[in-house]
Amino acid sequence: MAVEVTNVKEQAQKAQKASKTLALLTTKEKNEVLHVLADELEKEYETILTENEKDLANGREKGYTEAFMDRLSLSKERVEDFAKGLREVAALEDPVGEILSSWTLDNGLKVEQVRVPLGVIGMIYEARPNVTVDATGLALKSGNAIVLKGGSSAIHSNKAIVDVMHQALKKTKIPAEAVQFIASTDRSATQELFTMKEHIDVLIPRGGGSLIQTVVNNATVPVLETGVGNCHIYFDSKADVEKALNIFINAKTDRPAVCNAAETLIVHKEWLNANKDALIAKLNEYNIKVHGDQTIVDTIPGASLAVEKDWAEEYLGLEVAIKVVDNVQEAIDHIEQYGTKHSEAIVTEDNETAKQFLNQVDAAAVYHNASTRFTDGGALGFGAEIGISTQKLHARGPMGLPALTTIKYCMSGNGQVR
Amino acid sequence: MAVEVTNVKEQAQKAQKASKTLALLTTKEKNEVLHVLADELEKEYETILTENEKDLANGREKGYTEAFMDRLSLSKERVEDFAKGLREVAALEDPVGEILSSWTLDNGLKVEQVRVPLGVIGMIYEARPNVTVDATGLALKSGNAIVLKGGSSAIHSNKAIVDVMHQALKKTKIPAEAVQFIASTDRSATQELFTMKEHIDVLIPRGGGSLIQTVVNNATVPVLETGVGNCHIYFDSKADVEKALNIFINAKTDRPAVCNAAETLIVHKEWLNANKDALIAKLNEYNIKVHGDQTIVDTIPGASLAVEKDWAEEYLGLEVAIKVVDNVQEAIDHIEQYGTKHSEAIVTEDNETAKQFLNQVDAAAVYHNASTRFTDGGALGFGAEIGISTQKLHARGPMGLPALTTIKYCMSGNGQVR
Structure with missing residues (x-):
């Protein structure tokens, strides 16, 4: 044989x-x-x-x-x-x-x-x-x-x-x-x-x-x-609340074990101040375990303090690392440091900020106001894929x-x- | 500094x-x-x-x-x-x-x-x-x-x-x-x-x-x-004598030290029988040293018997290995075994044989009736090149x-x- x-x-x-x-x-x-x-x-x-x-x-x-x-x-x-x-x-x-x-x-x-x-x-x-x-x-x-x-x-x-x-x-x-x-x-x-x-x-x-x-x-x-994806979703200060939460929940929970699932959420401090209750409600609704920086630990009940390894982790399950930033550049720098060049998304109603993010982030796929889950041969209309190159x-x-x-x-x- | x-x-x-x-x-x-x-x-x-x-x-x-x-x-x-x-x-x-x-x-x-x-x-x-x-x-x-x-x-x-x-x-x-x-x-x-x-x-x-x-x-x-080129020129039985010799001499002698220069000549036995004097005259005119198989040693005065290493050698000078074959498939097989997937040429007036060669030879550039010297960013109109990928x-x-x-x-x- x-x-x-x-x-x-x-x-x-x-x-x-x-x-x-x-x-x-x-x-x-x-x-x-x-x-x-x-x-x-x-x-x-x-x-x-x-x-x-x-x-x-x-x-x-x-x-x-x-x-x-x-x-x-x-x-x-x-x-x-x-x-x-x-x-x-x-x-x-x-x-x-x-x-x-x-x-x-x-x-x-x-x-x-x-x-x-x-x-x-x-x-x-x-x-x-x-x-x-x-x-x-x-x-x-x-x-x-x-x-x-x-x-x-x-x-x-x-x-x-x-x-x-x-x-x-x-x-x-x-x-x-x-x-x-x-x-x-x-x-x-x-x-x-x-x-x-x-x-x-x-x-x-x-x-x-x-x-x-x-x-x-x-x-x-x-x-x-192929394939290792430590994907980030960034909520800009001008992120629409509903879009932001829908996109994050989809990217995190639709199929948590796949490489285009979100692993880290980066949130502008102003957005967090204005919408923390909505974010907490969603995290609870979907039973998502949170590892966060000190601001997140102080804001989100039950969040544990993220250690260095959390920022690089592919949880591939209902867990997320959350980081608070002062501006988009800080988000871009964090992605540069910990990302795997797979898929990265910004949610914002400000087109200039979106443009800066799409131009500066070095990844196979960069998104404005959409879920990272679309980085997929089938979803993009390629018919089939042999893998996702990073x-x-x-x-x-x-x-x-x-x-x-x-x-x-x-x-x-x-x-x-x- | x-x-x-x-x-x-x-x-x-x-x-x-x-x-x-x-x-x-x-x-x-x-x-x-x-x-x-x-x-x-x-x-x-x-x-x-x-x-x-x-x-x-x-x-x-x-x-x-x-x-x-x-x-x-x-x-x-x-x-x-x-x-x-x-x-x-x-x-x-x-x-x-x-x-x-x-x-x-x-x-x-x-x-x-x-x-x-x-x-x-x-x-x-x-x-x-x-x-x-x-x-x-x-x-x-x-x-x-x-x-x-x-x-x-x-x-x-x-x-x-x-x-x-x-x-x-x-x-x-x-x-x-x-x-x-x-x-x-x-x-x-x-x-x-x-x-x-x-x-x-x-x-x-x-x-x-x-x-x-x-x-x-x-x-x-x-x-x-980039760049290692053990390039072959194949004279088919239906190769035009003048084109064949011009192409070979150009590929071998124009700039012998570069990667798109010819290193091995493969000759159909019928072509050799009909045109050996013309080939010998050209080799002498350009002072090209010949390593060949037994037929070549018996045909070309001064040729030395090629050893295994000659077929793989980049001479990068006025030397060439010459092999005699019975048909185009034998030429293709020889190139498959010893070529470096750089540039390979056939000289023939038979378009079907040319098509077979161009389709079957696995190299970056395959030529019908032209010198391998054109595998070059400048020559192809790319303006400049960082190297030639093999x-x-x-x-x-x-x-x-x-x-x-x-x-x-x-x-x-x-x-x-x-």
Whole structure:
């Protein structure tokens, strides 16, 4: 069974070889493959659920949290969602082959800047088995082979999903070797991926901060850094009370465990003086635990004094750090110091102050009078995303299909020399 | 004197602080600064030449090659060329602030994808003092601060150039701190830059292969890998003789020491059989030393048998490796194995074969019937380049001003939540 191979280098080489075939397929051919994968996953859902049960049993034994078990757990409906996701990716525009620009030099040499696949994507991720399907779909649609290294807690689910996809690929023009699954749970297997520059074009880590930092600090393969979000909402002195509280509550509580959720609230002292009762009422209504500076501790009943680490914390739950400032510059400076360059929002009715915030804050996404929750490929209309980049090179913010491509200059001449 | 500071972290922090001011300047303001720098360099050329003389004396003592000494050597004319380069950069379009796309979500949230500076660029380079000026000009124009770490052989020249630029910056809106020069020739100073993710946004190494690999293998700061070029010219069976020889001779001899020069010639056996005398005559006319496979050794008088290392070698001089193949696929496979993904060319009158080559060869630039020498920012009309990327992420091929920017999503709403 292909997934049992544990020679990581050999797997990466096979992926690379398959990527050459894949890069030359038409959009129609790739879309057909995605539909075959979707159909096969739906058909074989019982096999997948049986294997998933092994991971769940293992998780119960290890005493994983309820939230973790929920992310790990599959059902017929969740497998159907995988298939739906693949069909949605099939419906997206194919970036490959797009001519981004073209011109002719004075000597007649024709230059075309064309989008081409990256080649081989190395995906290193934690528990969620849906990443196995989503990442594969996006990789294949953009003409890339993929090497999957999922977390050990989902190993049986992921193996079962990949087995089904391999069976499906055998009916298609894409070689099954284009999807490689590292079945070893040994850390050394992951580390081998870090330096396999000859065969892997990019590594995309998805998961918690420590996974991502391990990849960034050890990889010589280029990395697309994703996801850690210590996002701030700033209530300016001229913030509308209702907008401010709605935006904060949405960003904090809609899905507290995701990276575009708010973790710190920064409040102008004048706004706080005028609206402290409304803020306290909302915090109580949503059971949000508060860590704050001294002013907040003196103002909000039950707030504990924030320590240095609170300002950098991704709580990923119903907790928030709150800081009081004298002006917008102080808010910008605080974000500069503690932010993770993900998503940052200002609430104000003063357009000049908003402009200053949007211009000066260095983040993938900056918001005026809206929730940070919109930093998401789906919400922005990208159709699907492979992750949210918090780095500045190559791609920033939600990464859709074009982030999985590079460019190539194609030159046609009739003997031009310099 | 600012350039004497050797606390690398402090310098990077100063650059980062200055980058915040720089990012907000208008195009007009930045252009004015570039003109002030150009004027001051011209005015102070004697100081620069005096300091350059120290590097030259040191170089003579160390017995550097003539080519090396030529690259190191400055003159009034060369300093004037620095100034001319800065004025040309001033004339280029400013990428910063460009709105790459904008749309409005169904809920009314307005999304703008805007180009913004990267922040702080770390430039690590070898002998040529012109990089000190060129890189600074491109960085400032694109709104970035720069930390310069030049080679020790040009230390006096580089220091003098930066001193003059610092004097000039004091008359402008750009803080002198935006240009930092690491005066220490200690390797540990360079290594500090490798991991300074908090303060440096990208490292750009320019120089020989070993410098570049050291940066790539040790940096946790994202790297834009530049320049090593093992470029191939393939003469197909249907290659026009005159075009083929002209293109090869141009790519090999016009400037043999640059990265877009040809290093390997691949020849279809039929072409060789029909045109060996013409090829031999050209190789002799230009005194090109040949390393070849057995067929070449049997065909070309004086050719030595190529060893494995010859196929991967950047000769950077009047030497070439020549391989004979049976078909285009064999040529593509050879390039896949030994190429550096820089620039690769096919010469043929058969458009289908050309298409196959352009589609399948994985390189920044692929050519049909033209010299690889056009892979150059100036030649392609980019105005100036900070280097030629041989990696696939962020930027590929010649990198002009846009390669020194990233994007930012700016969202404006009236209270939108998810």
